[in-house]
Amino acid sequence: MIYRAVQTLFLLLGILPLLSGCQEEAEATPAVLGSTEEILQTIDTSFQWGVMLKPNSRTTEMAVDLGCNYVRFPIPWNIVEKEIPNPTLLVEEITPQMVAEYAFSDPTKNWSGIDQKIDDCLDQGLDPFIVLACGFTKRLPTLENGTPFTPDIGRDTFLGHLSLFAQAAALRYGDRVDYWQLENELNAAGLTVTWGWRSGELWKDPDFRTEILETLHKSVKQNDPSALVAVNFHTTLPTWPLDLVKWNTWIDIVGLDVYPNYLLGWPVLGEAVGSMVTLAKLASPGKRVVILETGYPSQPGYQGFTEKRQSEYMEEAVESALSAGADGFYWYSLEGEEQPGNTGVQFPFTLIESVEGYFGLVKPDGSKKPVYNKYRSIIAGE
Numbered sequence: 001m002i003y004r005a006v007q008t009l010f011l012l013l014g015i016l017p018l019l020s021g022c023q024e025e026a027e028a029t030p031a032v033l034g035s036t037e038e039i040l041q042t043i044d045t046s047f048q049w050g051v052m053l054k055p056n057s058r059t060t061e062m063a064v065d066l067g068c069n070y071v072r073f074p075i076p077w078n079i080v081e082k083e084i085p086n087p088t089l090l091v092e093e094i095t096p097q098m099v100a101e102y103a104f105s106d107p108t109k110n111w112s113g114i115d116q117k118i119d120d121c122l123d124q125g126l127d128p129f130i131v132l133a134c135g136f137t138k139r140l141p142t143l144e145n146g147t148p149f150t151p152d153i154g155r156d157t158f159l160g161h162l163s164l165f166a167q168a169a170a171l172r173y174g175d176r177v178d179y180w181q182l183e184n185e186l187n188a189a190g191l192t193v194t195w196g197w198r199s200g201e202l203w204k205d206p207d208f209r210t211e212i213l214e215t216l217h218k219s220v221k222q223n224d225p226s227a228l229v230a231v232n233f234h235t236t237l238p239t240w241p242l243d244l245v246k247w248n249t250w251i252d253i254v255g256l257d258v259y260p261n262y263l264l265g266w267p268v269l270g271e272a273v274g275s276m277v278t279l280a281k282l283a284s285p286g287k288r289v290v291i292l293e294t295g296y297p298s299q300p301g302y303q304g305f306t307e308k309r310q311s312e313y314m315e316e317a318v319e320s321a322l323s324a325g326a327d328g329f330y331w332y333s334l335e336g337e338e339q340p341g342n343t344g345v346q347f348p349f350t351l352i353e354s355v356e357g358y359f360g361l362v363k364p365d366g367s368k369k370p371v372y373n374k375y376r377s378i379i380a381g382e
Helices: 002-027 036-040 060-066 096-105 112-123 155-173 186-195 206-223 240-250 272-283 307-323 350-356 370-379
Strands: 048-052 070-075 127-132 179-182 228-234 253-258 288-294 328-331
Touching: 048 060, 060 112, 060 370, 070 112, 070 328, 096 155, 112 127, 127 155, 155 206, 179 206, 186 206, 186 228, 206 228, 206 240, 228 240, 228 288, 240 272, 253 272, 272 288, 272 307, 288 307, 307 328, 307 370
Parallel strands: 048 070, 048 328, 070 127, 127 179, 179 228, 228 253, 253 288, 288 328
Antiparallel strands: none
16 A cells, blocks of 8 residues: 555656646647547446457357456457558558458458457447557568568558558448557557567657557548547556657547556555556546556466465455546456467566466466456456
């Protein structure tokens, strides 16, 4: 408790003076493509209880059993479009006919798995919260020679092909999807180059990251004007509220990814989740704030993680998020690999690999950890 109070005070003292100046600049920027308030009046805005499903997950039944009303999962670009042999497309060259062809009639585009997953969710009463256009290298198409199609191959052509993919996804699923997360932890894109999750120096350019967000926002909204778009901020970086203020124009929902126990299991810091909600509300008054990712791994023990502490974290995190006025809570993730990740990063980032496979509520064999039942009872109000 003392730790969280000191942490929150430090963040507020350091960030608030900067926020006041940034907000004046942001308020001068006109809103783009419609009113969030009008859209919210037309859809279900009840509290979102959710989990993250991995790209190949077929465990929507467990999400229903938990009592979730939402599930969050990606549409990986390279699942739909494996290869871009000759990338030359610019954003301004995209036509409605090209978008419709990509979305519905191009035999080289593979939407079947995504179709099935979205239909499966809706059939079971789960609304999808889609992660669109994550720029992690493992999610990108390749060139003809197998090289990943990264921004450094061509800034403008990357934006062009990215826009075509995003427009087609919004056109194809706009009647079934209300919420779209644009990119993934875009504010930390430069950091994840260091971790090995992204490739290309352009990710370190803040102006390019803003271009990515603008492009994705316009791509979704012009093909699905009723869509609500979110950006999820990696809150480990202390400057994330400044990015939120800077990008506020292109955000309907503020998403937060909060991992206060990412590397060390003790002390359990679930209460820090509420602190991030408070900061988000200060940085973006009036916007809905959703915890799009938070979690606590059950291993490895030598870093202080246990299944008991995982459940303790869950309870603290939910309570603090609700107390701070969050509009949704998603656990990362439903399933875990129960083995270390393998991203090829060097020490000290190898500590990240050691925890990445253990966030799940459920083990690979389908057995449920204690935290599964904890989450189930919380959602049920028990």
